[in-house]
Amino acid sequence: MSRKKTFKSKAGSVSAASALPSANGARPGRPGTALPSPEAPPNGPQQPGRLSFGGGGDFYDIAFKVMLVGDSGVGKTCLLVRFKDGAFLAGTFISTVGIDFRNKVLDVDGMKVKLQIWDTAGQERFRSVTHAYYRDAHALLLLYDVTNKTSFDNIQAWLTEIQEYAQDDVVLMLLGNKVDSTQERAVKREDGEKLAKEYGLPYMETSAKTGVNVDLAFTAIAKELKQRIMKAPNEPHFLLHDYVKQEGRGPFCCQF
Ligand SMILES: Nc1nc2c(ncn2[C@@H]2O[C@H](COP(=O)(O)OP(=O)(O)OP(=O)(O)O)[C@@H](O)[C@H]2O)c(=O)[nH]1
Numbered sequence: 001m002s003r004k005k006t007f008k009s010k011a012g013s014v015s016a017a018s019a020l021p022s023a024n025g026a027r028p029g030r031p032g033t034a035l036p037s038p039e040a041p042p043n044g045p046q047q048p049g050r051l052s053f054g055g056g057g058d059f060y061d062i063a064f065k066v067m068l069v070g071d072s073g074v075g076k077t078c079l080l081v082r083f084k085d086g087a088f089l090a091g092t093f094i095s096t097v098g099i100d101f102r103n104k105v106l107d108v109d110g111m112k113v114k115l116q117i118w119d120t121a122g123q124e125r126f127r128s129v130t131h132a133y134y135r136d137a138h139a140l141l142l143l144y145d146v147t148n149k150t151s152f153d154n155i156q157a158w159l160t161e162i163q164e165y166a167q168d169d170v171v172l173m174l175l176g177n178k179v180d181s182t183q184e185r186a187v188k189r190e191d192g193e194k195l196a197k198e199y200g201l202p203y204m205e206t207s208a209k210t211g212v213n214v215d216l217a218f219t220a221i222a223k224e225l226k227q228r229i230m231k232a233p234n235e236p237h238f239l240l241h242d243y244v245k246q247e248g249r250g251p252f253c254c255q256f
């Protein structure tokens with residue numbers, strides 16, 4: 001069987017039971033040392049429509065787990081910090097040890113959607129640790145660095161890993177990060193698009209430094225996940241590929 005099919009965006013639904021329970025607060029991990037349990041918080045029955053209070057002090061209706069994966073140095077931690085805090089971590093590169101997570105609640109079409117975002121270490125030596133977390137992920141953002149060809153070449157290996165460890169219906173998006181570094185670019189936008197098309201993945205170029213397309217990537221994921229379990233009968237079907245294509249900022253429309 002062709003592997004390509006595995007990553008085609010699936011119109012199937014995520015069962016309500018696979019969303020995170022809304023009343024469950026996130027257990028903070030100690031950055032750099034402690035490894036939160038893959039089951040924390042556990043998946044459980046969802047009560048859609050009931051506004052709940054999370055342990056982290058945030059109100060939300062429904063929660064999902066999103067994982068950031070990709071080679072070390074592609075900008076996973078910076079992307080998360082940009083999304084969560086609107087800031088860029090410039091300066092010395094501090095590689096993530098193990099895994100950590102941050103929460104953010106988004107307003108998606110009038111519903112509070114909490115994303116629990118797991119930032120994994122890209123270094124090979126932590127691979128066995130992160131494997132355990134894949135199975136609970138509702139969505140994966142797979143990153144490469146547009147200034148680092150090796151990180152792009154490794155995408156196929158990451159897809160093999162995802163195929164092995166993640167759920168079949170996981171929402172997956174490919175992101176080419178550091179698009180602000182125009183002088184150092186080593187991977188053409190068309191090559192990213194081609195690879196994404198080959199595997200049926202939605203694709204965008206992002207910059208954690210300038211923030212371009214960062215909110216959009218997470219919002220698109222949140223919309224897709226929310227609609228999979230909460231679609232109103234008369235609501236038009238959300239098309240993730242079309243949405244990112246339509247909303248994404250690129251060299252022809254905007255400055256990086
Ligand atoms: N120019 C530019 N630099 C970036 C961007 N994102 C991250 N960086 C830089 O790239 C380096 C690595 O970023 P991280 O976010 O720590 O990389 P990571 O993927 O989390 O790496 P690991 O934790 O080892 O897996 C840092 O020096 C960042 O400042 C970006 O969008 N543009």
Ligand SMILES: [Mg+2]
Pocket residue numbers: 076077078094095096119120121122
């Ligand atoms: Mg990191």
